[in-house]
Amino acid sequence: MKxxxxxxxxxxxxxxxxxxxxxxxxxxxxxxxxYGALAVAWNILAGYCGQxxxxxxxxxxxxxxxxxxxxxxxxxxxxxxxAAGAALAVLxxxxxxxxxxxxxxxxxxxxxxxxxxxxxxxxxxxxxxGGARGLFVPxxxxxxxxxxxxxxxxxxxxxxxxxxxxxxxxxxxxxxRSRHGYYFRAIRExxxxxxxxxxHVAREKHRAIAVSAALxxxxxxxxxxxxxxxxxxxVFPLSLSILxxxxxxxxxxxxxxxxxxxxxxxxxLSEGTRVWLGGTGKAxxxxxxxxxxxxxxxxxxxxxxGLARRFRRAP
Amino acid sequence: MTLFVAxxxxxxxxxxxxxxxxxxxVVIGVIYPMSGPAAQAGIDNKxxxxxxxxxxxxxxxxxxxxxxRLKGMPGLKGARVRLIFADHQGKPDVxxxxxxxxxxxxxxxxxxxxxxxxxxxxxxxxxxxxGMPFFNAESSSPGLTARGFQWxxxxxxxxxxxxxxxxxxxxxxxxxxxxxxxxxxLTYEDTTFGADSxxxxxxxAARYGYEVVLDLQYRARATSLQSExxxxxxxxxxxxxxxxxxxxxxxxxxxxxxxxxxPKMIMAQNAGHISSDFVKEVxxxxxxxxxxxPFSTDLIDRRPVAKALNAIYAKRAGKDLYDFPARAFTGxxxxxxxxxRAGATDPEAIRRALVATNIPGDQLIMTWDGVKxxxxxxxxxxxxxxxxxxGGKYHTVYPFDAATRDVLYPIPQWKxxx
Numbered sequence: 001m002k003x004x005x006x007x008x009x010x011x012x013x014x015x016x017x018x019x020x021x022x023x024x025x026x027x028x029x030x031x032x033x034x035y036g037a038l039a040v041a042w043n044i045l046a047g048y049c050g051q052x053x054x055x056x057x058x059x060x061x062x063x064x065x066x067x068x069x070x071x072x073x074x075x076x077x078x079x080x081x082x083a084a085g086a087a088l089a090v091l092x093x094x095x096x097x098x099x100x101x102x103x104x105x106x107x108x109x110x111x112x113x114x115x116x117x118x119x120x121x122x123x124x125x126x127x128x129x130g131g132a133r134g135l136f137v138p139x140x141x142x143x144x145x146x147x148x149x150x151x152x153x154x155x156x157x158x159x160x161x162x163x164x165x166x167x168x169x170x171x172x173x174x175x176x177r178s179r180h181g182y183y184f185r186a187i188r189e190x191x192x193x194x195x196x197x198x199x200h201v202a203r204e205k206h207r208a209i210a211v212s213a214a215l216x217x218x219x220x221x222x223x224x225x226x227x228x229x230x231x232x233x234x235v236f237p238l239s240l241s242i243l244x245x246x247x248x249x250x251x252x253x254x255x256x257x258x259x260x261x262x263x264x265x266x267x268x269l270s271e272g273t274r275v276w277l278g279g280t281g282k283a284x285x286x287x288x289x290x291x292x293x294x295x296x297x298x299x300x301x302x303x304x305x306g307l308a309r310r311f312r313r314a315p
Numbered sequence: 316m317t318l319f320v321a322x323x324x325x326x327x328x329x330x331x332x333x334x335x336x337x338x339x340x341v342v343i344g345v346i347y348p349m350s351g352p353a354a355q356a357g358i359d360n361k362x363x364x365x366x367x368x369x370x371x372x373x374x375x376x377x378x379x380x381x382x383x384r385l386k387g388m389p390g391l392k393g394a395r396v397r398l399i400f401a402d403h404q405g406k407p408d409v410x411x412x413x414x415x416x417x418x419x420x421x422x423x424x425x426x427x428x429x430x431x432x433x434x435x436x437x438x439x440x441x442x443x444x445x446g447m448p449f450f451n452a453e454s455s456s457p458g459l460t461a462r463g464f465q466w467x468x469x470x471x472x473x474x475x476x477x478x479x480x481x482x483x484x485x486x487x488x489x490x491x492x493x494x495x496x497x498x499x500x501l502t503y504e505d506t507t508f509g510a511d512s513x514x515x516x517x518x519x520a521a522r523y524g525y526e527v528v529l530d531l532q533y534r535a536r537a538t539s540l541q542s543e544x545x546x547x548x549x550x551x552x553x554x555x556x557x558x559x560x561x562x563x564x565x566x567x568x569x570x571x572x573x574x575x576x577x578p579k580m581i582m583a584q585n586a587g588h589i590s591s592d593f594v595k596e597v598x599x600x601x602x603x604x605x606x607x608x609p610f611s612t613d614l615i616d617r618r619p620v621a622k623a624l625n626a627i628y629a630k631r632a633g634k635d636l637y638d639f640p641a642r643a644f645t646g647x648x649x650x651x652x653x654x655x656r657a658g659a660t661d662p663e664a665i666r667r668a669l670v671a672t673n674i675p676g677d678q679l680i681m682t683w684d685g686v687k688x689x690x691x692x693x694x695x696x697x698x699x700x701x702x703x704x705x706g707g708k709y710h711t712v713y714p715f716d717a718a719t720r721d722v723l724y725p726i727p728q729w730k731x732x733x
Contacts, residue, residue: 024416125505132508133456134433139440151444227408229437234407274409275416279400281349281358 013162017155026154030226032267033161034219039248039259040168041215044175046245047254049208050188051101054241055112058096058119059089059213061236063220065123068135068230078137078148082221089217093209101205104191113238120236134231137224148225157226164222165260168215172256175211184208188254250296252305261304266293339394341654343368343647344417344426346410346438349402356430356639361400362631363640364427366624367647368396371655375627379620381652381678390655403429407437414441414449424660425450427647430639432456439467448665452646453639460693466662468669470646470686472697477607478515480699481582482523484605484713485554488722491715496580500529500552502543502567503584504559509535512558512584528552535560540570548576558584561592568597572729579725581605582701589702589709598707603726607699610641610681611711613719614700621680641680649674649686682717 017026038060046052066088067081100111124132143150150156175181183204186194195201224230251262269292273285300307345364347357369375372395373387388394399421403410410429417423425448429435435454442449443464450468451459457473485496499520503509513532520527529550533543540563547555555578557567564587571578583606587593593601612635615621624644625636632640649672654660657668674686676696685696701713703723710720 022419024412024420027412027415127510131510133458134436136436136462139444223408227411227437228440229407229433231407231433233433234437274402274404278349278402278404279345281354281361281400281402283350283354285402286350 017158023154026158028268028271030154030158030161031271032263033158033165034222034226035244035247035267036260036263037161037165037168038216038219038244039251039263040165040172041212041219042244043248043253043255043259044172044184044215045208045212047248047258048172048175048181048188049184049205050191051205051208052105052109052245053112053209053212054109054238054245055096055114055116055119056212056216056244057236057238057240058116059093059216060220060223060240061119061123061230061232062089062092063217063222064224064230064235065129065135065220066217067221068137068224069129072135072138077146078221078225079146082218085217085221086214089213089220090210093213094206097206097209101202101209113241116236116238116241120232120238123232123236130231132232134229134234137228137230139228157222161222164218167218169256169260171211171215176256180204180207185254246293250293250303252303255303255305258303258305261308265304339391341371341388341391341394341396341651341660342399342421342423343396343650344399344401344414344421344423344428346401346403346413346417346426346428347430348405348434349400351405353405353430357402359632359634359637360640360643363624363628363636363644364398364400364647366627366631367644367651368398370648371396371651377620377623377627379623379678381674382648385648385651385655388651388655390658391660394660396651399423403431403434403438405431405434407434410434410438411441414438415445418442418445418447424448424654424662425650425665427452427643427650430454432459435459439464442466447662448650448669450646450650450669453642460691464692466666468649468688468692468694470649470694470697471642472609472699473693474511475515476697477585477609477699478512478519480607480701480713481516481556482519484582484701485525486523487713487715488724492722492724494724496525496553498526498528498550498552498554500531500547500550500555501527502529502531502533502547502555502557502559504535504563505532508560508586509558516556516558516584533563535563537563537566540566541574543567544570544574544576547578548574552578554578554580554582556582556584557588559587561587561590564588564590564593565596568601572600575729577726577728581726583607594704594707594709598704601704602706602732603723604704605712605722606702606709608638608702608709609697609699610636610638611700611702611709612637613709614682614711614717617717617719618680618682620678624680636680645679645681645683645686682714 016029042056063085066085067078070076070081071078096115103111140147140149143152183199186199187201191201247262247266248259252258270289273288277285347360348354349357366375370377370382371385371388401413403413414426417426427450429438430453432454435451439449443466449466453471455473457475460469489496501513501516503513581604583604585606588606615625628636653668653672654665657664672686672688676683676685682700683696683698686694687696689695700711702709703712705720705723712718712720712722
């Protein structure tokens, strides 16, 4: 039954661009996939391993900047840039890990905010990388897969974003069943108990952040190639880190599908209310958006996944 | 889960868009920040855009030839102008998606967007790719018109023009008063704004033969500027040119008083020196400070067009016209004029009409030479103005024919002030 539903959803996702040909519905779906993938990646570190990070924009920005700098200054295809960005994000995540993993709970979360702010400030002052003015991805025509640029239609972006989400889900699924997945959850439940049972806590945390950072960086490269313009304010902000966290928490932390569900509800909600009421200048859309988040969070602290489970249990 | 996705989609697809445009309507997408830190810009601009549309529709009257000619859009045989507003929240990706949505779903004929330079940078690429007219009324990053775009038009000055007007002022002021200004002292804060400003000021100083006797970058978040002011005092330039944000601008004034530094002329780069907190906190002490600006509220009474518009605007917005709505209005009227002359709403006709734009300066609310676009889409008729703090308020002092006050020079010494 569950498999049949998933298969149906997958087929629906594949068929979507055929049915909806206008750019905006496709854009909304692309954003669902992108933010879904980011939230799934965040969930590996925060949901499974219990390390709440509020600095994931750092990895997103590294992905965006690495590929864009390689395209703009080195004429390298963004696909290589994507791999390089992921590798660099892993390296940075390990460096960040050493000091911040010594902290627990709230202190860890605060430290990741600080790291995010420091990195954003550094990039703002880095003239070679465009500084506060940002960078353009040089436009190349015609459309080509090698250049990762598609100007005629959003369909290709759509499938790439879907691929990113499926990749993040597959990695999570694999981790869930592997030895490391169990270590992660043991650390989340009780770090000291896990250590006493022989789990190498520090090493496992580093593994979790490495996987999480790499997947987040892939999303960053995708964003840069999709929007064609990046600046520190759009790819390194604290608000992005918080949005990723919000999507995962609202959907259900520590579950495979929770973050996807969160993105599937929050992104259309945010875009829909903005398009509907944003032009009034009275911020009504944000009031409704915020109000609904509060309702869900109050009524269903386990996230939307908790709600979905309750539905399933009912006859 | 299917249920949620279905529900979510029902929500976004059920959002009631306006009825499809009748062929006679001219539809313009207006995409501004309406939430977030810069929301005030979008909110203050909205009434002025609506007034612009009403002028074209003939329901509001501005009794000057340029606006009268537009009445009822005669070029399109009485088509009605309809505006669709949207919020980009200050985010480049949202701005870009919104431009695409406007053109494909709302079927707009042109967009006016975006205020933030970075949102404009991203959003204008979408229009360029689609081959649709993109009009910008206020983003000041010089790079925007250096991209070789065909569909991008900017009616407002960029940072290069703003600095140019300072040097034009130096030249004209020396000729008028017979004084000599030879040396400049530059102090600028250490983020992009200051770094860019310092760079342009140095270039222009070299071009016009001024000697830079002090070139000093300082920490924007400094809590003491004692050593900076001491160096200024030692160098004693003819003109001190600070580029500062708010807190550092205020600190500079207080430290100057403390250390008895008496600059003869101060020429500031807008921003901190024009912020309402600066005026409120140290307006009296900062007597004589000059700053560049694109528009000034005290000019309204001097310009009949601005006065007539302000009478309508103030009633709706509850405040006088100022820089942002003034530039927004000028931009929208330029676009409407082009569409009227095009006599059609297809993108190429509008683009060609925009290229041929030529609005005389006396019909504008701005103190510009007019509106005329060069090959990059930049208005070449722009002109900044210079304001001076006198009696705790900014007044226009340059260009001299638009001035409401004479330039106060030299600035009185601290010991001579009450």
